[in-house]
Every structure is written in structure tokens, then in C-alpha cells.
Amino acid sequence: MAKRVEIDRPLSPDNAVLYGQIVGLELAILECNQLGIDVERVDYTDWRRPCLIVKANAVTQQMLRQGKAFNYGSRVKNGIRVYLNHAIINGVKIKWESSDYRH
Known part of the structure; x- marks a missing residue:
């Protein structure tokens, strides 16, 4: 088992923004899982707001x-x-x- 490492200093402003985005992605992935939506990948094209690329299914149609x-x-x-x-x-x-546009 890995030894736990304590962080001695707070996150820098840039790191705090990135950390917040990662936590948001994690929560969104967990919600997608609850809804039955499969996530394919994370798209970082817009670095300020990464988004999730998911597979179309009955839930997305609904x-x-x-x-x-x-x-x-x-x-x-x-x-x-x-x-x-x-x-x-x-x-x-x-x-x-x-x-299909209308699904």
C-alpha cells in the first residue's frame, strides 16, 4: 500500500482552476454512469471548459x-x-x- 503524502502548501491559482475542472469532470462522469450514459473520452479542445464525449443510446434519445x-x-x-x-x-x-436529428 502506498504511503500517504501530505501536501504542505495550498494549490496555486492555476492548479486550483485545473483541479476544479477535474473534480467537475469526475462528478459528471459519475452522474452519466447513474443515468446509463457511457463516456468515450474527455475533449480538451476548449481548455477553459473541457467536455465529455459520450455514446448515443436510448437515454440520450430520451x-x-x-x-x-x-x-x-x-x-x-x-x-x-x-x-x-x-x-x-x-x-x-x-x-x-x-x-437522426429528431431521434
Whole structure:
């Protein structure tokens, strides 16, 4: 078992911001797990607000139908139009792709 290390100094402002983002991601992943949404990866494209990329399933379809999630665009992938969707869970944006705009 690893020896516990005590931190002698407080987090710097930059480290505190990053730590807060990581804790937010952790809580959002736990909430996604409770809802039955599988997380594929974390997207750090916007470094100020990382988001979660999730797999589309019946839960994400239901979120779209209930107005808890929204379509924000589309693109063509291998000759097929793919719709881009997002929702906010615990203050973290989750994104996924679906083949149907309306679900």
C-alpha cells in the first residue's frame, strides 16, 4: 500500500482552476454512469471548459425528446449526415453524434 503524502502548501491559482475542472469532470462522469450514459473520452479542445464525449443510446434519445438536450449542428461522415447534440450534466457539457436529428 502506498504511503500517504501530505501536501504542505495550498494549490496555486492555476492548479486550483485545473483541479476544479477535474473534480467537475469526475462528478459528471459519475452522474452519466447513474443515468446509463457511457463516456468515450474527455475533449480538451476548449481548455477553459473541457467536455465529455459520450455514446448515443436510448437515454440520450430520451433527453432530446424531453428537451433536456439540443442539436447544435451536423456534418457529413463517410457520406452520411451525422447530427451533433449536447446537454449539460452537473455543469459539464456532454456531446454525442446521432444519425437522426429528431431521434
